[in-house]
Amino acid sequence: xxxxxxxxxxxxxxxxxxxxxxxxxxxxxxxxxxxxxxxxxxxxxxxxxxxxxxxxxxxxxxxxxxxxxxxxxxxxxxxxxxxxxxxxxxxxxxxxxxxxxxxxxxxxxxxxxxxxxxxxxxxxxxxxxxxxxxxxxxxxxxxxxxxxxxxxxxxxxxxxxxxxxxxxxxxxxxxxxxxxxxxxxxxxxxxxxxxxxxxxxxxxxxxxxxxxxxxxxxxxxxxxxxxxxxxxxxxxxxxxxxxxxxxxxxxxxxxxxxxxxxxxxxxxxxxxxxxxxxxxxxxxxxxxxxxxxxxxxxxxxxxxxxxxxxxxxxxxxxxxxxxxxxxxxxxxxxxxxxxxxxxxxxxxxxxxxxxxxxxxxxxxxxxxxxxxxxxxxxxxxxxxxxxxxxxxxxxxxxxxxxxxxxxxxxxxxxxxxxxxxxxxxxxxxxxxxxxxxxxxxxxxxxxxxxxxxxxxxxxxx
Numbered sequence: 001x002x003x004x005x006x007x008x009x010x011x012x013x014x015x016x017x018x019x020x021x022x023x024x025x026x027x028x029x030x031x032x033x034x035x036x037x038x039x040x041x042x043x044x045x046x047x048x049x050x051x052x053x054x055x056x057x058x059x060x061x062x063x064x065x066x067x068x069x070x071x072x073x074x075x076x077x078x079x080x081x082x083x084x085x086x087x088x089x090x091x092x093x094x095x096x097x098x099x100x101x102x103x104x105x106x107x108x109x110x111x112x113x114x115x116x117x118x119x120x121x122x123x124x125x126x127x128x129x130x131x132x133x134x135x136x137x138x139x140x141x142x143x144x145x146x147x148x149x150x151x152x153x154x155x156x157x158x159x160x161x162x163x164x165x166x167x168x169x170x171x172x173x174x175x176x177x178x179x180x181x182x183x184x185x186x187x188x189x190x191x192x193x194x195x196x197x198x199x200x201x202x203x204x205x206x207x208x209x210x211x212x213x214x215x216x217x218x219x220x221x222x223x224x225x226x227x228x229x230x231x232x233x234x235x236x237x238x239x240x241x242x243x244x245x246x247x248x249x250x251x252x253x254x255x256x257x258x259x260x261x262x263x264x265x266x267x268x269x270x271x272x273x274x275x276x277x278x279x280x281x282x283x284x285x286x287x288x289x290x291x292x293x294x295x296x297x298x299x300x301x302x303x304x305x306x307x308x309x310x311x312x313x314x315x316x317x318x319x320x321x322x323x324x325x326x327x328x329x330x331x332x333x334x335x336x337x338x339x340x341x342x343x344x345x346x347x348x349x350x351x352x353x354x355x356x357x358x359x360x361x362x363x364x365x366x367x368x369x370x371x372x373x374x375x376x377x378x379x380x381x382x383x384x385x386x387x388x389x390x391x392x393x394x395x396x397x398x399x400x401x402x403x404x405x406x407x408x409x410x411x412x413x414x415x416x417x418x419x420x421x422x423x424x425x426x427x428x429x430x431x432x433x434x435x436x437x438x439x440x441x442x443x444x445x446x447x448x449x450x451x452x453x454x455x456x457x458x459x460x461x
Contacts, residue, residue: 009144009232013152015209016139017159018202019083019132024163025195026125027063027280032171033188040184041118044110049413055119057410062123063402066130071395075133079139082196086132087203091196093125117320125195126402134337134398140392141382143214145233146447150322153382157375158315161200165308170194197286213388216247245387256393256457259386259454266441267381267393271401273434274377277338278427279369280405281412310363310430312372314370326446327376334372335435341365342428350421373434383445 006452030037034056040145042052067084073082100118101107136156144152174187174194216225222242229238322330341364348358385393415423445453 003286006138006148008401009148009152012143012209013140013155014397015202015205016083016136016143017156018198018205019086019136019193020159021163021166022087022195022198022202023129023132023136023323024160024165025167025198026093026129026163027059029171029191029195030059031165031168033191036184036188037118040188041115045112045115049417050323053410053413055115056316057406059122059126059129060402060406060409061128062128062405063130063133064126064399065123065397066127066132067134067402068130068395070134070398071129071391072129072216074135074138074394075391077251078211079135079142079205079215080209082135083139084203084206086128086135087206089124089128089131089198089366091203091212092200093121093128094193094195094199096121097125098189098191130398130402134183134394134403137378137382138394139212141234141379142214143232146452148323150327150376150379150384150446151319153379154315154319154375157370158312158319161308161311161315161370161374165312167191167194168308179355213242214245217242218387222246256389259389262441263384263386264393264396267384267397268400269437270377270380270442271397272404273430273437274373274400275408276427276430277335277369277373277434278342278424278430279366279374280409281427307363307366310367311370311374314367315375318371318375321371322379322445324421326444327380328442328444329439330372331376331442332435334368334430335438336367338365338373339428339431339435341368342424346421346424346428349419349424379415380442380445383448384443384453 037055038052041160042048042055066089070082073085077085096102097118098439100114100121104117105111106113137153140153140156141149171191174190178187210228211224213225213228216222216228225245226242229241232238233241266330268431345358345365346360348361381394381397383400412423415426
């Protein structure tokens with residue numbers, strides 16, 4: 001007998017994952033515009049590679065801030081209202097990043113003030129990304145039945161990658177057939193501005209989804225929580241789940257380390273390793289990487305689209321297998337694949353081999369990430385933390401993730417100037433360390449309710 005209303009749960013999940021789509025859209029839109037930004041605001045002001053790396057990665061400062069405040073927002077505003085706030089920030093950033101001169105500066109005249117204003121708008125969008133990156137998987141994890149939770153939370157990663165793929169097509173469509181001069185003066189602006197459309201759609205659809213039953217129960221809205229749980233799980237099961245939620249709330253201390261330090265450390269290390277393996281270097285700088293392999297501007301954009309399609313396909317594989325084979329085995333397989341890809345790319349860089357072989361190993365690397373660490377890190381972060389500390393614990397994990405992301409992305413140009421081979425071997429070494437970490441520390445969570453996992457951490461104290 002079916003224990004949950006699949007269509008209702010999937011419908012809610014699809015709306016929530018638009019936050020993931022915007023997360024991917026906003027973080028990857030820079031890939032098509034970064035060379036234009038470099039010419040306009042970096043070279044135009046006589047600045048170097050460190051300023052370039054910091055500007056391209058400036059949204060990540062906002063992501064760190066958004067991750068830090070996401071727990072407070074989720075606890076005080078609720079999961080649903082936090083997503084609405086993120087949608088608003090996305091919208092403001094889309095318009096401001098595309099037209100940073102508005103109100104205060106002269107269009108086409110680079111100044112330090114304009115550079116700061118551009119970075120300000122990117123940081124605003126980053127705050128939205130930071131909030132959405134924490135709250136979207138939290139929202140889905142708290143709505144979803146245990147037996148399909150892995151797949152539903154993995155849809156958030158699919159949405160992130162799909163958002164990146166969409167923006168690769170958008171960037172390619174804007175740049176295709178245009179002169180380099182037009183792209184460098186007008187085209188990059190429309191790349192950023194295009195994000196305003198999905199931001200508005202996301203904000204509108206959020207009016208039609210409920211708050212999560214676990215948030216409602218935490219705030220003593222038991223009747224509303226039971227109504228939503230009944231629609232998702234059926235009447236009898238809903239009553240049992242609500243009792244488990246209330247019991248966990250009553251039994252739990254509000255202290256962050258009430259369940260021991262290990263669960264917090266695991267959440268942080270999951271987040272840090274997801275970034276230290278170097279995935280966002282491949283995503284943010286993809287067109288430049290392909291151009292360095294000898295591709296023309298148009299061709300590099302097209303190769304980026306191909307990579308985006310590979311990412312979507314292998315994320316679908318993760319969605320199909322995460323609740324069947326579990327989280328741990330997929331993470332370990334992905335770590336091995338990423339290590340193979342990065343060590344091979346590093347070796348090719350040392351031998352100065354540029355061609356199809358490099359593209360093949362980039363695809364092996366990204367495919368390995370997308371069927372493992374991409375979606376499953378978010379699944380684990382959404383489900384391993386106990387109810388009473390989930391908001392704060394996820395905020396710490398997500399802030400750590402974005403801090404690691406900023407470090408890796410902003411140091412990439414300078415590291416590549418030093419040695420491309422050493423740079424890629426560093427990411428390969430991090431992939432191997434991630435394998436050891438998962439093998440030794442990460443528990444399997446497949447099929448367990450959020451409250452069952454809470455009991456697991458209490459036993460390990």
